[in-house]
Amino acid sequence: MNVEQELHPPRQFLDSHRQAAAAGSSDFLTPGMRMIVASWMVEVAEEFRLQQETLHLAAGLLDRFLSSTQDVPRCVLQLLAVACLMLAAKDLERQDLLRMERIVLDVLEFRLSSPSSYTFLHLLAQACSQCVTPTLLSLAMYVTELAVLEYDMHQYTHSCRASAALLLAQLTVGAAQHLPHVAAVVAALGIPAEELSGCMACLLALQRAAYQHTLAAAAAAQGSGSGLSCEVGDLLAPLRTKYGHACWCDVSGVAPVAALPPAQVWAIY
Structure with missing residues (x-):
């Protein structure tokens, strides 16, 4: 319970984003934007058959990050969601990820660097x-x-x-x-x-x-x-x-x- 209380984001934590934006010139994140990116995370988790626990952990990581900093441009919000999903998957589905990484590396003969x-x-x-x-x-x-x-x-x-x-x-x-x-x-x-x-x-x-x-x-x-x-x-x-x-x-x-x-x-x- 102590860990939960310590890590739980404060209520209305997006208000700090609006206040920071008012003090400067940047846009602020809204609950609607958070809902959009959270919905997208659900789709990604479903598409890649991630565990339910992975999705919930990723959403928690997203909220904890947003509650800890106000310097999050809108254009990187989806990238942030990807990072949270990856971190959650590495924490909870490490063996599955390592197994798939090995399959990919074997098929590609470990040649990862190529000009795009x-x-x-x-x-x-x-x-x-x-x-x-x-x-x-x-x-x-x-x-x-x-x-x-x-x-x-x-x-x-x-x-x-x-x-x-x-x-x-x-x-x-x-x-x-x-x-x-x-x-x-x-x-x-x-x-x-x-x-x-x-x-x-x-x-x-x-x-x-x-x-x-x-x-x-x-x-x-x-x-x-x-x-x-x-x-x-x-x-x-x-x-x-x-x-x-x-x-x-x-x-x-x-x-x-x-x-x-x-x-x-x-x-x-």
């Missing part, structure tokens, strides 16, 4: 640092992350996805005079123009599907005419919400471009 779309995107952004704005980079990261969800995107390499995402973002929110420089940097990777153009078209279709969901608000977007392998409107909603925050420049609300240039354009650089 994120890796290439940041290398490209550094090479174009003079013309890549926070909004442009956020939009490129958004469409790159959308590609993670779509199975058909595996036909393109990570370097191609990152290049296509940066060019698509440049066409959408970038300054026109910077396009040649960005395209020239991308061309250094040696990706065929047709492949690059096809990847951009797929990313644009994903962005449009997510944007349709934004416009439809509560109604589920059907993704009609997108050519995707599934109806992705609802599945893209979490990413749309994540990149709708100010820390990501609200890029999920940016309207997609009407059309893409022909593939021959990228062959001249």
Whole structure:
């Protein structure tokens, strides 16, 4: 009982977040936001068949953390929930986790480090640092992350996805005079123009599907005419919400471009 009383979060602990936000300029967390992330934790626990005790421990860790600090940006709340689930699972389901880790390592032959779309995107952004704005980079990261969800995107390499995402973002929110420089940097990777153009078209279709969901608000977007392998409107909603925050420049609300240039354009650089 003493341990319970010692570790139990104080009542109305989110009030301290509101008070801290009032003293500064940051947003504060609300009970509604906590309910959303807690509901998501329930879904994750169900999906991965975690023990009931693991879910309850994870929720307790979340509340204890939120009651101990007021410096929690909204955009990292889901990441915090993931960390709490992982800690709870490691505490209560350690043997299951270790067994699955060994299976994964054996299948992958212990080769864990490999360049991702994120890796290439940041290398490209550094090479174009003079013309890549926070909004442009956020939009490129958004469409790159959308590609993670779509199975058909595996036909393109990570370097191609990152290049296509940066060019698509440049066409959408970038300054026109910077396009040649960005395209020239991308061309250094040696990706065929047709492949690059096809990847951009797929990313644009994903962005449009997510944007349709934004416009439809509560109604589920059907993704009609997108050519995707599934109806992705609802599945893209979490990413749309994540990149709708100010820390990501609200890029999920940016309207997609009407059309893409022909593939021959990228062959001249």
